[in-house]
Each structure stands twice: as structure tokens, then as C-alpha cells.
Amino acid sequence: MKIAIAHDYLTQFGGAERVVLSLMKAFPEAPIYTTLYDPDTTFPEFRSADVRVSPLNKAGAMRGNHRMALPFLAPVSSRITIDADVVIASSSGWAHGFRTNGRKLVYCHSPARWLYLTDEYLGSHGASSVIRPALAALRPVLKRWDAQAAASADRYLANSHVVQERIKHVYGIDSDVIFPPHRVDLDGSRELVPQIADDWPDFHLLVSRLLPYKNVDRAIEAFNDLPDERLVVVGKGPLAAQLRSKAKANSLLLEGIPDAQLRWLYANATALIAPSHEDFGLTVVEAAAFGTPALALRAGGYLDTVEPGLSGYFFSHPKAADIADAVHRHRERPLDRDAVAEHARGFDEDAFIGRIRNEVDLLMAGAFADRKHPHPA
The missing domain is CATH 3.40.50.2000 (Glycogen Phosphorylase B;)
Structure with missing residues (x-):
């Protein structure tokens, strides 16, 4: 069975990126598909992974500030095609829209904050005065794209109960909750500051x-x-x-x-x-x-x-x-x-890996066929 991992962009140190590291541990042979990747600004473990990027990654300025890529990410995400039996999409806005000829399991960190919680996401600081009007102009198109991307999934998982409620409200999709794991190495070396x-x-x-x-x-x-x-x-x-x-x-x-x-x-x-x-x-x-x-x-x-x-x-x-x-x-x-x-x-990693592997097995066995929303991303 061919497994692939998808993620919005690998350009920062964050909780979503740590989840991808756990997915790599669960499926060590799986390639990672993403829109943007900068090995210098995210976790060093990705350097040893098979990371496959979109053509957008050639634009260095966008790797440094993914918000600049906002007008391009929907069409670019729609052109990423993954050959796999199951794609596990770690998504907070884009990876759920990657195409595949197999089945798609979305692990949702949240429906896009910048689309549905814009004021909370942008605040009133700095670049928001530039981004806000651009986002307002793009919002109708992006909402249609996002709805189609969500409907292309065979199965949705939420990282918390509040996200589970948000997925239901935004997409009308039922999901189950799997808490993301902590990956801290309790036995690792500690260097005082x-x-x-x-x-x-x-x-x-x-x-x-x-x-x-x-x-x-x-x-x-x-x-x-x-x-x-x-x-x-x-x-x-x-x-x-x-x-x-x-x-x-x-x-x-x-x-x-x-x-x-x-x-x-x-x-x-x-x-x-x-x-x-x-x-x-x-x-x-x-x-x-x-x-x-x-x-x-x-x-x-x-x-x-x-x-x-x-x-x-x-x-x-x-x-x-x-x-x-x-x-x-x-x-x-x-x-x-x-x-x-x-x-x-x-909230340890072994529990998370066990549940994700079980979800993949159930998906391949057709356990969630009645939840499929057959609309192309």
C-alpha cells in the first residue's frame, strides 16, 4: 500500500509541522508533498525526508513569507497530484485540496483561519492593512475552492473538539477527534540558557x-x-x-x-x-x-x-x-x-501513531464509504 503525506507548507516551526514529523514516524516510506519548503526555517528532520514541492517553491520571497503566496496557493494546490493509495493531508487551508488518484484522509488543524476567522488571524497590526483588502476580494473564489477541496476527502479527522465543531459548521462534514501528540524528548539533552x-x-x-x-x-x-x-x-x-x-x-x-x-x-x-x-x-x-x-x-x-x-x-x-x-x-x-x-x-506519540494507522486501515477497508463527498477538488 502506497502512503503519501501532504502538508500546506514546510516553512516554519509549529505544532502542525510537529504532527507531520509524527506522521513520518508512522509511515517512514511516505513522501511528503507541499507547496513551499525551506529547510532552514523548519525542523531539521525534514532534511532527511522525501519532500516534493510545487513550482511555487522557486520563489524565494514566498518561502520566506507564505502570506505573500496567498493569491497563488489555491491554483497551485489544485495542480499538485499525488499517486498513492492513501494521502494523509495535514491541513489548515491547502493540503486538503491536493489531488490524488487514491483515497484522502484529512487531519484538520482548522478550516482556514484567514478565510473564516479573518479578524482574529490578521488582527490590526502591520501587514494586515495590505492583506485584508486583497483577501476580501479573493474570499468568494477561495470559499468555493475550499468547499470543493473539503468535499474531495474520504474522511476528516479533527485535532480537537473545537475544530470538530468548526468542520461541521463550515463544511457540514462529520469528523472524529484525534489529539495531536507531543514529541518532546524527555530523555534528550538539556542545555541551559x-x-x-x-x-x-x-x-x-x-x-x-x-x-x-x-x-x-x-x-x-x-x-x-x-x-x-x-x-x-x-x-x-x-x-x-x-x-x-x-x-x-x-x-x-x-x-x-x-x-x-x-x-x-x-x-x-x-x-x-x-x-x-x-x-x-x-x-x-x-x-x-x-x-x-x-x-x-x-x-x-x-x-x-x-x-x-x-x-x-x-x-x-x-x-x-x-x-x-x-x-x-x-x-x-x-x-x-x-x-x-x-x-x-x-497525549503521547505512540497513541497518536496507533490511531492514525488504524484510520488508514479502516479507510482502505471501506469503513467510511458512506461519508464520501464525491466532488473534485
Whole structure:
């Protein structure tokens, strides 16, 4: 049986890309099809994979900023044709539209945020003033394309219950939930970050892409008002300079750190700050694997991954005051780190791989024939 993996674009370090790494482990012979790939800006494990790219990948500027490729991604995705018995499409907007002569299993991180949750995705910062009118003009065409792409799937899986509801609302398609796995190597080497280890023995951690809807600015505002607390932000994105200018001396922004340093940060943080509305929110589970609890927004995928009072505390709004209140609550009632780590074991990679392999077997056996939506992408 020929298996292939599809993914929107491999140009960044993110939870969706980590899922593709787990799919590679589940199906080590499978090639990976994608629109854009930059080995220098995503996980190094992809260098050893059979990554097959679209002609769009020749445009270096688009590899560096996939948002620039927005007007081209739908037609390019429709021209990618995969010869396989089963294509597993890891998709948040494009890979579900790749064509195949076999069956298509879509693992959906979310229906396209930029199409259905535009204001949340773009925010009010920087390039949004340029992208927003272009997206408004393209939206009717892209929605038609997206509906046809979704209908071409034989089977949909959601990465959380909130995404499951969104798939039903947007596409009218029933799906089942398989939580994405954490892939942190608990036994891997840990490399301390000197400027933190020496000066900040006690710190909070936030791991996120620096995008408007991630609410990193609200977390920095909260710690600006907590002079006795420390915040380490790990991530990169278009808001980096703006966030650095806003942060006081008790917040530190890092980007491009090796996994060994990230493991050390996860293991030594007092708590992980998770202020955005995530479809799943993998960093919460990664931190929990090291026994580090989460202070998370009561919304989205965190409702699946955080057990309040056991593995973390919720706050109700992505506002500085709410985040600061959660920090105070955890200081007053710190959580047991062994219990947090035990909670994380329910999201390990072996469980994910077993379920995905089972889904492929069921699909080939025709178990979901009644769910097929026979419309070409």
C-alpha cells in the first residue's frame, strides 16, 4: 500500500509541522508533498525526508513569507497530484485540496483561519492593512475552492473538539477527534540558557509564533505590571520588534533556540503562559510532559488539554489583568508537577501513531464509504 503525506507548507516551526514529523514516524516510506519548503526555517528532520514541492517553491520571497503566496496557493494546490493509495493531508487551508488518484484522509488543524476567522488571524497590526483588502476580494473564489477541496476527502479527522465543531459548521462534514501528540524528548539533552539560569532562577515561559491572534502582547503587558515576576518568550514572527519595544526588563524574547534549550526551559519554568485561542495548543502538552503547568485561556483546544486545578489554571479573557490574576493564583496554590506530567501521558506519540494507522486501515477497508463527498477538488 502506497502512503503519501501532504502538508500546506514546510516553512516554519509549529505544532502542525510537529504532527507531520509524527506522521513520518508512522509511515517512514511516505513522501511528503507541499507547496513551499525551506529547510532552514523548519525542523531539521525534514532534511532527511522525501519532500516534493510545487513550482511555487522557486520563489524565494514566498518561502520566506507564505502570506505573500496567498493569491497563488489555491491554483497551485489544485495542480499538485499525488499517486498513492492513501494521502494523509495535514491541513489548515491547502493540503486538503491536493489531488490524488487514491483515497484522502484529512487531519484538520482548522478550516482556514484567514478565510473564516479573518479578524482574529490578521488582527490590526502591520501587514494586515495590505492583506485584508486583497483577501476580501479573493474570499468568494477561495470559499468555493475550499468547499470543493473539503468535499474531495474520504474522511476528516479533527485535532480537537473545537475544530470538530468548526468542520461541521463550515463544511457540514462529520469528523472524529484525534489529539495531536507531543514529541518532546524527555530523555534528550538539556542545555541551559545562560542569561536566564544565572539571573532568573524563577521564570514563566511562553512559546508561540509572534502573530496578532496569539496575544503575546497581552502577556507582556501583564508582566510589565508584575515587576517581581519574569517572562521568557520563545518564538519568531512579524511582531517581534514591536513586542521587544513594549517589553520591560523582566521579559526576555528569544528566537531560533535549539531543542535542547527549549527542553531546559520547559523543565525549569514555573508555569507556561498560554494566552491565545488555539485550535489545540500543543505547547501546553509539551510543557506538561516536563511537569510544568499551564496558565491558559479558557477557550478552544485548551479545554481539551488543561485539567483545571490539576494541570493548570484558566483565565477567562486574553487581557493583562486576567493573566496577572492567574499568575497570582498559581503562586498561592502551586500544582503538583508529578500530577501534571502524568496528565500529559495521555497525549503521547505512540497513541497518536496507533490511531492514525488504524484510520488508514479502516479507510482502505471501506469503513467510511458512506461519508464520501464525491466532488473534485
